[in-house]
Amino acid sequence: MQPNVVLDHSKSEGAQAPSWPSRAVPRGIAARALRSFLHAMGDPPISFDLWNGERVVPSAGRPVATLKIADARTLAHLILRPELGFGEGYVDGRIEVDGELVDLITAIDQAQPAPWAQRVFNRGRKPRRNSLVGSRHNIHAHYDLGNDFYRLWLDPHMVYTCAYYPTPAASLADAQVAKLEHVCRKLALRPNESVVEAGCGWGALSLDMARHHGVRVRAFNISTEQIAYAREQAAREGLADRVEFVEDDYRSIGGTYDAFVSVGMLEHVGTEHYAELGRIIARSLAAHGRGLIHTIGRNRPARLNAWIEKHIFPGGYPPTLGEMQAIFEPFDFSILDVENLRLHYEKTAADWLAAFEKARDEVAQRFDQRFVRAWRLYLSGTTAAFRTSLLQLFQVVFARGRNNHIPWTRAYLYE
Amino acid sequence: MQPNVVLDHSKSEGAQAPSWPSRAVPRGIAARALRSFLHAMGDPPISFDLWNGERVVPSAGRPVATLKIADARTLAHLILRPELGFGEGYVDGRIEVDGELVDLITAIDQAQPAPWAQRVFNRGRKPRRNSLVGSRHNIHAHYDLGNDFYRLWLDPHMVYTCAYYPTPAASLADAQVAKLEHVCRKLALRPNESVVEAGCGWGALSLDMARHHGVRVRAFNISTEQIAYAREQAAREGLADRVEFVEDDYRSIGGTYDAFVSVGMLEHVGTEHYAELGRIIARSLAAHGRGLIHTIGRNRPARLNAWIEKHIFPGGYPPTLGEMQAIFEPFDFSILDVENLRLHYEKTAADWLAAFEKARDEVAQRFDQRFVRAWRLYLSGTTAAFRTSLLQLFQVVFARGRNNHIPWTRAYLYE
Numbered sequence: 001m002q003p004n005v006v007l008d009h010s011k012s013e014g015a016q017a018p019s020w021p022s023r024a025v026p027r028g029i030a031a032r033a034l035r036s037f038l039h040a041m042g043d044p045p046i047s048f049d050l051w052n053g054e055r056v057v058p059s060a061g062r063p064v065a066t067l068k069i070a071d072a073r074t075l076a077h078l079i080l081r082p083e084l085g086f087g088e089g090y091v092d093g094r095i096e097v098d099g100e101l102v103d104l105i106t107a108i109d110q111a112q113p114a115p116w117a118q119r120v121f122n123r124g125r126k127p128r129r130n131s132l133v134g135s136r137h138n139i140h141a142h143y144d145l146g147n148d149f150y151r152l153w154l155d156p157h158m159v160y161t162c163a164y165y166p167t168p169a170a171s172l173a174d175a176q177v178a179k180l181e182h183v184c185r186k187l188a189l190r191p192n193e194s195v196v197e198a199g200c201g202w203g204a205l206s207l208d209m210a211r212h213h214g215v216r217v218r219a220f221n222i223s224t225e226q227i228a229y230a231r232e233q234a235a236r237e238g239l240a241d242r243v244e245f246v247e248d249d250y251r252s253i254g255g256t257y258d259a260f261v262s263v264g265m266l267e268h269v270g271t272e273h274y275a276e277l278g279r280i281i282a283r284s285l286a287a288h289g290r291g292l293i294h295t296i297g298r299n300r301p302a303r304l305n306a307w308i309e310k311h312i313f314p315g316g317y318p319p320t321l322g323e324m325q326a327i328f329e330p331f332d333f334s335i336l337d338v339e340n341l342r343l344h345y346e347k348t349a350a351d352w353l354a355a356f357e358k359a360r361d362e363v364a365q366r367f368d369q370r371f372v373r374a375w376r377l378y379l380s381g382t383t384a385a386f387r388t389s390l391l392q393l394f395q396v397v398f399a400r401g402r403n404n405h406i407p408w409t410r411a412y413l414y415e
Numbered sequence: 416m417q418p419n420v421v422l423d424h425s426k427s428e429g430a431q432a433p434s435w436p437s438r439a440v441p442r443g444i445a446a447r448a449l450r451s452f453l454h455a456m457g458d459p460p461i462s463f464d465l466w467n468g469e470r471v472v473p474s475a476g477r478p479v480a481t482l483k484i485a486d487a488r489t490l491a492h493l494i495l496r497p498e499l500g501f502g503e504g505y506v507d508g509r510i511e512v513d514g515e516l517v518d519l520i521t522a523i524d525q526a527q528p529a530p531w532a533q534r535v536f537n538r539g540r541k542p543r544r545n546s547l548v549g550s551r552h553n554i555h556a557h558y559d560l561g562n563d564f565y566r567l568w569l570d571p572h573m574v575y576t577c578a579y580y581p582t583p584a585a586s587l588a589d590a591q592v593a594k595l596e597h598v599c600r601k602l603a604l605r606p607n608e609s610v611v612e613a614g615c616g617w618g619a620l621s622l623d624m625a626r627h628h629g630v631r632v633r634a635f636n637i638s639t640e641q642i643a644y645a646r647e648q649a650a651r652e653g654l655a656d657r658v659e660f661v662e663d664d665y666r667s668i669g670g671t672y673d674a675f676v677s678v679g680m681l682e683h684v685g686t687e688h689y690a691e692l693g694r695i696i697a698r699s700l701a702a703h704g705r706g707l708i709h710t711i712g713r714n715r716p717a718r719l720n721a722w723i724e725k726h727i728f729p730g731g732y733p734p735t736l737g738e739m740q741a742i743f744e745p746f747d748f749s750i751l752d753v754e755n756l757r758l759h760y761e762k763t764a765a766d767w768l769a770a771f772e773k774a775r776d777e778v779a780q781r782f783d784q785r786f787v788r789a790w791r792l793y794l795s796g797t798t799a800a801f802r803t804s805l806l807q808l809f810q811v812v813f814a815r816g817r818n819n820h821i822p823w824t825r826a827y828l829y830e
Binding site for chain 2: 110164165166167168299300301320321322325328329330332333334335336337338339340342343387388389392394401402403404406408409410411413414
C-alpha cells in the first residue's frame with residue numbers, strides 16, 4: 001500500500017485547531033462577508049449555517065443545499081481561496097453539506113462569478129511540472145493508491161476513463177466494454193498490426209485489442225502498481241506474448257507502429273510537453289498508421305480546480321481542442337474525427353460515485369473518513385463538472401497528412 | 416453577365432509580349448536556373464521543354480508531365496513567383512502541359528521544397544481584406560460569373576461545396592443530396608424550428624431543410640445572382656413562405672434561431688473576423704440550439720495558393736482547426752463533432768472538373784479560352800490539393816457549452 005498523498009496534504013493544512021478563535025468575530029461581520037463573497041461568485045442558490053448560529057440564505061430561489069461552517073477560520077479559507085477552502089474544509093469535516101453534493105457543486109459551477117472574482121480566486125497558482133521525475137511523482141500520488149482500492153468501485157475491467165454508454169440505460173461495465181470497442185473501431189485495427197499505447201492504466205484496452213483484434217501491443221505506463229496488475233492479467237489470459245507492458249514514460253517510446261493510442265493520459269502531460277508528444281507520435285507512427293487521443297478537455301483554457309490539482313491530480317491540465325493542436329499542427333497530422341463524450345463522462349463519474357458510496361465502509365477501513373470525504377468530493381465534483389460543461393471529453397482520431405488510406409465515411413463505426 | 420474578374424486580372428499582367436527577348440538568354444543558362452529552382456522545390460518529377468529547344472528532365476524517376484515554356488519571361492516568372500508564374504503562364508498559353516494537369520499538380524504538391532524556398536516564394540503577399548465592402552467585391556468576383564455558367568458543371572441542385580459520397584461509386588448528384596441530408600442530421604432539425612444560414616449559395620441547403628425537415632429558414636448571401644436564383648427556386652417550389660433569402664452580409668444576422676449553419680462561407684471570412692462571427696453566432700443561437708460550420712481547412716496554417724487567391728478566391732483563407740477556435744472558445748461553445756471529409760472533396764472537385772471539361776466548348780463561347788484554362792487549372796489544383804492533403808474539409812458541430820440537450824451518440828447519423 002502506497003502512502004496516501006491526499007490524506008497527507010490535507011492533514012498538513014487543515015487539521016489543527018483554528019489559529020484564532022471564532023468567538024472573536026463579532027456577530028454580523030461573518031454573515032456580511034459571506035454575502036459579499038456569494039454575490040461575487042454569482043449568487044449560487046446555497047444556504048449557510050455558521051458556527052455562531054447565524055444563517056445566510058440565497059438572495060433568490062430555493063437553496064439546493066446548506067453548508068454548515070464549523071468556525072471562522074474555515075469561512076475565511078473558503079472566502080479567500082474558494083476552491084481549496086471548500087475542498088479542504090469538506091475533507092476536514094469543518095464544512096458539512098446538508099443536501100446532495102453533486103447538486104451543490106453543479107449549482108456552484110453554474111453560477112456566473114464576476115470577472116474580477118475569477119481572477120482573484122485563481123491568483124498565485126503554479127502547476128507542478130510534468131518533467132520525467134515530476135510525472136513519476138504526480139502519477140504515483142494518484143494511481144498507486146492500491147489496485148484493491150480501485151477494484152472496489154471501478155468496472156470489472158478496471159477502466160478508469162470515460163465510458164461509452166450505447167444508451168443512457170447501459171451499465172458501467174457494459175459501457176466500458178463498449179468504449180474499448182469504440183476506440184478499437186476508430187483505430188480500424190487489423191489482425192497482426194502493431195499498436196503502441198501511451199498511458200495504459202491497468203491494461204484493459206491493450207488486452208482488449210490483442211484479444212479481439214489480434215494485434216500486438218506495447219503499452220507504456222509509469223504507475224508501478226498498474227503495470228504489475230496489467231502484466232498479471234496478460235499472463236492469466238495467455239496474452240503475454242502479444243501484449244508487452246513497459247514500466248516507462250511515454251517519452252521512451254521507440255519503434256514504429258500501425259496505431260498510436262492514448263486514453264486518459266494527455267490530462268497529465270501538460271501543454272508545455274505537447275510538441276514533444278507530437279514528435280514522439282510523428283516518429284512512431286507508420287505511414288498509413290492511425291492515432292487516437294482520448295482526453296478530458298475544455299471549451300476555454302482554464303486551470304484545473306485548485307483543490308483537485310493540489311490533492312487529486314497534481315500536474316493535471318485538461319486542454320482545449322485549440323491547445324491540443326500543438327501536438328498535431330507542427331507534424332502535419334490530419335485531424336480526421338473529433339467526438340465529444342461529455343455527457344458520457346457525467347454518467348461514468350456518477351456510476352463511480354454510486355459504487356464508491358456502496359464501498360465506503362471498506363474504503364474507510366483501508367484509509368480513513370477523511371480519505372472517504374476527499375474521494376466523495378472528487379467524484380461528485382467530476383460528475384458536476386461534466387454536467388455543467390466545465391469539462392469536456394474529446395476523442396480525437398488523426399493520421400499523417402499524406403495518408404490517403406483513411407476510412408471513407410464513419411458509417412463503419414456504427415454497423 | 417458580370418465582368419469576368421479572372422480574365423481581367425490575367426490580361427492585365429501576362430498578355431503583353433515579353434519585355435526582353437528570349438533569344439538574349441545564352442544557351443544553358445535557363446536550363447541551369449531551372450534545375451536549381453526544381454531542386455529547391457524538392458525535385459518534382461516533371462520534364463521541361465524550353466523555347467530554345469533545351470530539355471530539362473527529372474533528376475530521378477519518370478516524369479508525370481512535360482511543361483512547354485514559351486519564352487524566357489515566362490520561365491523567369493515561374494522561378495521568381497512559382498504559384499503565380501505557373502498559373503498565369505498556363506492561363507496565357509505560355510505554359511502548355513503535356514500530361515494530366517491533376518497529376519502534375521499532385522506531383523508538385525507532394526514534392527518537399529527546401530524551407531527557405533517556401534519562405535522566399537511566399538514573400539510580400541497581402542490578402543485582400545474581407546471588410547463589408549471588400550467582401551462584396553471579393554464574393555462578386557467569383558460567385559456572380561453567371562448562374563448559367565455554374566449550371567453547366569455543378570449538380571442539379573447547384574451545390575458548390577464538398578459533397579458526401581455514401582460510397583466512392585456514388586454520383587455527384589446523389590452525393591450532394593446525401594451531403595444536404597448529412598448536414599441536416601447533424602443539426603438534428605425538428606419541424607417548425609428556425610434556422611439561419613450564413614452564406615447560402617444558390618439556396619440548396621435552405622430549400623432542402625424546409626422541404627424535408629419542415630423548418631423555417633433565413634438565409635444570408637451577398638452574391639446578387641445567387642440570391643436571385645435562390646428566390647426563384649423557393650417561389651417555384653412554393654417554399655417562399657418558409658425560406659427567406661436575404662441579400663446581406665452574415666454580419667447583419669439578427670434574431671435567434673434553433674440552428675445556425677454555414678457551409679462553405681468561412682473560407683471567405685478571414686481569421687481576423689472569426690471573433691466577430693463567434694459573437695454573431697453567440698447572440699443568434701437559442702439556448703438549446705445547434706450549430707454547424709462546414710469549411711475548407713488546413714493541417715497547418717498556410718496562405719492560399721497565390722494564383723488562386725489573386726484570380727479565383729480573393730480574400731480566401733482556409734483555417735486550421737486551431738485557428739477556428741477563435742470562433743468558439745471566447746463564447747464557451749462546445750465542439751461536439753468534427754468530421755474531415757478531405758477525400759470527398761477530392762472526388763467532388765474531380766467530378767466538377769470532368770463536367771467542366773464536357774462543357775468547355777460552351778464555356779469558351781460565353782467567355783474565352785483563357786477563362787477555360789483558368790478554371791481547368793483551378794479545378795485541377797483543387798482536386799490535387801485535397802488528394803495531397805494540402806487542404807482539408809472540416810464539418811464542425813457545436814452547441815452552447817451549457818446545453819445538455821445534445822445527441823447521446825452519433826449513431827442516429829448512420830441509421
